[in-house]
């Protein structure tokens with residue numbers, strides 16, 4: 001059994017972590033923090049957890065966190081990097097669901113997040129936590145930066161193409177048209193997130209620039225081993241009036257080699273042994289509700305023109321896009337079976 005701390009227990013990814021970890025056979029959740037609700041029983045705030053835990057929220061106390069084997073930060077960016085060094089020095093593993101340990105390029109981090117990184121040395125030794133692509137490094141990591149939700153759909157959607165022996169796509173042609181449910185913005189109150197602003201409405205946001213753009217570019221460079229070729233990538237996120245779920249539609253131009261390849265088989269073989277990536281039959285339509293509450297990501301391919309490919313990639317933003325992926329990382333870091341606690345099936349209808 002390992003003991004776990006969650007910083008940011010009142011937020012959507014925090015409570016999703018708790019939902020998953022309370023069913024995990026090798027974990028005891030010891031600490032769950034909140035700056036505003038210390039002393040309150042978790043089940044008073046989240047009635048779904050009544051009868052499943054007696055935990056109370058507590059203040060963020062580093063001495064308590066140091067007694068854990070692993071601490072998840074389900075907090076806004078800038079929080080984990082304040083505590084990571086002390087925790088690492090005490091032998092505690094850290095998994096950050098925010099962006100403090102995602103971008104290795106400090107200049108990009110400071111530009112997009114408006115903060116100076118507080119522990120660049122820890123960042124340097126941290127590992128980007130996308131298990132399907134980085135499994136071996138995650139196993140020995142002390143600090144893991146859990147990927148952003150949109151970047152997860154894009155990387156898993158493109159990886160088989162980018163890691164092929166021959167150039168199958170034209171990297172400068174990639175367009176990502178992505179949609180997220182409203183829980184992607186977290187639980188904190190803000191005018192743009194209230195019911196009347198979102199129900200019966202559909203809009204793009206961050207069109208001029210979104211923080212996940214540099215993360216996607218850096219990650220695709222790492223996956224492909226090519227630098228400077230993804231800068232033209234277009235990424236437009238949208239907000240849709242649903243609670244959970246994310247769909248990325250990715251458009252790419254194929255090279256002659258790509259146009260003549262059996263891409264469906266390429267994807268099926270590439271993900272054949274991945275428990276959380278499902279390649280659907282060609283011309284399927286993956287739906288967000290098919291992954292609601294589960295750690296799965298579903299992919300389908302379309303080839304509408306001989307040299308064009310459309311990749312559809314869906315996930316639950318709070319599970320494979322955040323808390324589920326973080327638990328998958330924890331399982332790897334502690335040498336548990338990777339799927340432990342993550343075998344829930346999507347909730348449909």
Ligand SMILES: NC(=O)c1ccc[n+]([C@@H]2O[C@H](COP(=O)([O-])OP(=O)(O)OC[C@H]3O[C@@H](n4cnc5c(N)ncnc54)[C@H](OP(=O)(O)O)[C@@H]3O)[C@@H](O)[C@H]2O)c1
Pocket residue numbers: 007008009010011012013014033034035036037060073074075076077079097098099147148149183184185186187188317318321322
């Ligand atoms: N929502 C998603 O789909 C999603 C997906 C991928 C990644 N993420 C990332 O995961 C992180 C958490 O997202 P979320 O959606 O769960 O956010 P959220 O619902 O707004 O929750 C944020 C949590 O952090 C705590 N918190 C806020 N400021 C803090 C501070 N300065 N120090 C300590 N605790 C603080 C809040 O608790 P108190 O106010 O009670 O202290 C709350 O529990 C974010 O970085 C987000 O970008 C979210």
